[in-house]
Amino acid sequence: MGEIRSAREIALEKAEKLGKATKEELDRAKYIPEGEKLANNYLRNETNLMAELTKYPDGVRKYLVTGAQDVLVRNLDLPKGDFIKKRNKMVLAGLKVLKQDKASLENVFSKIRRLFEHYEGQGEQQRRQAYEMFKRDFEAKVRQVMQQQGMVGAGRLDVERHPQFQDEWRQNVRQLDSQYLKLLEENRQEILSTS
Numbered sequence: 001m002g003e004i005r006s007a008r009e010i011a012l013e014k015a016e017k018l019g020k021a022t023k024e025e026l027d028r029a030k031y032i033p034e035g036e037k038l039a040n041n042y043l044r045n046e047t048n049l050m051a052e053l054t055k056y057p058d059g060v061r062k063y064l065v066t067g068a069q070d071v072l073v074r075n076l077d078l079p080k081g082d083f084i085k086k087r088n089k090m091v092l093a094g095l096k097v098l099k100q101d102k103a104s105l106e107n108v109f110s111k112i113r114r115l116f117e118h119y120e121g122q123g124e125q126q127r128r129q130a131y132e133m134f135k136r137d138f139e140a141k142v143r144q145v146m147q148q149q150g151m152v153g154a155g156r157l158d159v160e161r162h163p164q165f166q167d168e169w170r171q172n173v174r175q176l177d178s179q180y181l182k183l184l185e186e187n188r189q190e191i192l193s194t195s
Contacts (some may be wrong), residue, residue, distance in 0.1 A: 031060045035067025042068075042094055043075060043087065050097045065098045072098070073188045078180055079116050088116070095191060104194045112187050119180050127176055134172060138165050 021029075041047040049068065056064055072091045079085045092109055099105045139159045159165045 027060050028063050031056070031063035032067035035064035035069075036071045037067075038064060039068035039071035039094065043071075043090060049094050053097070069095065069098050069192065073191055076112070076184065076188060076191075078119055078177060078184065099191075099194055101195045105191065108187055108190045108194065111190075112184070115180065115183050115187070123176075123180065127173065130172060130176060131169065134169060135159060135165075138162075138168070 038047065038049060038052050041052075042049045053061060053064060053068075072094045076088055076091045077084050079088060092112075095105065096102065139157050142157055142159055142162070
């Protein structure tokens with residue numbers, strides 16, 4: 001059986017290992033979170049990404065870019081409202097600042113724009129049709145239950161306010177959006193792999 005070590009001994013061992021970190025590892029540990037912070041400030045309209053990046057030495061910018069691009073790519077989302085659409089535009093503009101291979105990046109952006117256009121056009125139409133069918137089916141089930149329980153079901157039902165209706169509809173929306181999210185994730189990964 002192995003020897004039992006105290007928390008102090010484990011901490012000292014970790015500190016020794018940290019002491020052996022290379023300059024590159026230390027820069028990485030320091031500047032990737034700094035890049036994340038820059039991107040978050042940029043998304044809150046608190047900073048100019050390009051101006052902030054130029055304040056750092058050339059040797060550490062690659063770590064700043066790594067941290068910033070990770071935050072920006074994570075903030076790219078399906079255009080479900082004006083706020084998200086505006087943020088998506090900021091994300092794409094920020095990525096243009098960070099990336100070197102503008103041609104490859106623009107190819108990915110074209111795919112993303114087509115995905116978003118489809119989501120807002122045909123996707124929205126599909127969601128509306130699915131909503132109406134779901135509402136009709138849910139209302140029919142509620143009426144059937146009411147009849148089985150001997151309740152008079154002649155009145156108008158407002159099933160949209162029913163918590164079960166709302167929960168089940170949210171599940172349906174997640175399922176409908178899952179294909180779009182899968183394609184978006186593929187595009188996110190392609191952005192990350194672009195230099």
